[in-house]
Amino acid sequence: ETGVTQSPTHLIKTRGQQVTLRCSSQSGHNTVSWYQQALGQGPQFIFQYYREEENGRGNFPPRFSGLQFPNYSSELNVNALELDDSALYLCASSLTRGQTDEQYFGPGTRLTVT
Amino acid sequence: GIQVEQSPPDLILQEGANSTLRCNFSDSVNNLQWFHQNPWGQLINLFYIPSGTKQNGRLSATTVATERYSLLYISSSQTTDSGVYFCAVVIIPDSWGKLQFGAGTQVVVTP
Numbered sequence: 001e002t003g004v005t006q007s008p009t010h011l012i013k014t015r016g017q018q019v020t021l022r023c024s025s026q027s028g029h030n031t032v033s034w035y036q037q038a039l040g041q042g043p044q045f046i047f048q049y050y051r052e053e054e055n056g057r058g059n060f061p062p063r064f065s066g067l068q069f070p071n072y073s074s075e076l077n078v079n080a081l082e083l084d085d086s087a088l089y090l091c092a093s094s095l096t097r098g099q100t101d102e103q104y105f106g107p108g109t110r111l112t113v114t
Numbered sequence: 115g116i117q118v119e120q121s122p123p124d125l126i127l128q129e130g131a132n133s134t135l136r137c138n139f140s141d142s143v144n145n146l147q148w149f150h151q152n153p154w155g156q157l158i159n160l161f162y163i164p165s166g167t168k169q170n171g172r173l174s175a176t177t178v179a180t181e182r183y184s185l186l187y188i189s190s191s192q193t194t195d196s197g198v199y200f201c202a203v204v205i206i207p208d209s210w211g212k213l214q215f216g217a218g219t220q221v222v223v224t225p
Binding site for chain 1: 157
């Protein structure tokens with residue numbers, strides 16, 4: 001158990017819809033990173049939030065957006081869903097935003113877009 | 115961009131066997147983590163090992179940062195060791211903790 005929780009566990013949406021995924025970080029951690037894992041591949045970095053601000057972003061379009069709240073929990077929002085957005089979405093929390101901080105992952109949200 | 119290559123891509127072991135998984139990376143790193151992904155998708159932290167050697171029970175890992183590789187050793191494998199093993203790194207030029215993953219090694223341990 002990492003202490004990182006995500007909701008919901010599974011989600012089915014239709015192409016064009018919008019979705020919000022949620023993540024609660026481990027106690028004492030102020031940084032949350034989001035990753036997308038397509039079937040059969042390694043996770044890909046989407047973005048990182050540190051103290052309520054986006055700290056870095058991977059190669060994902062602007063329809064992927066996020067928020068971090070004062071308690072350091074975070075949301076990932078995806079607008080105008082496409083079939084290729086079907087994936088496992090993982091969040092990771094770390095003590096701070098440093099490169100050397102170990103990241104701990106939640107159980108993931110499995111999104112299916114039909 | 116950085117390349118993180120894991121080998122072998124697949125590994126089938128009989129229970130009790132030993133194995134070595136390898137991770138090569140193309141840039142200098144200051145964070146390297148090994149994970150085990152279980153069938154439900156949960157990534158479990160095995161080691162945080164940017165350099166040196168660590169052991170945890172039947173698992174051990176070694177990272178030689180100057181030669182840009184890391185090894186994960188599984189000894190006396192058990193069926194519960196089955197799953198995908200990922201190596202992930204943060205490269206030194208990145209200004210934040212962006213983990214870059216390899217494609218993973220799928221391990222199947224048979225009784």
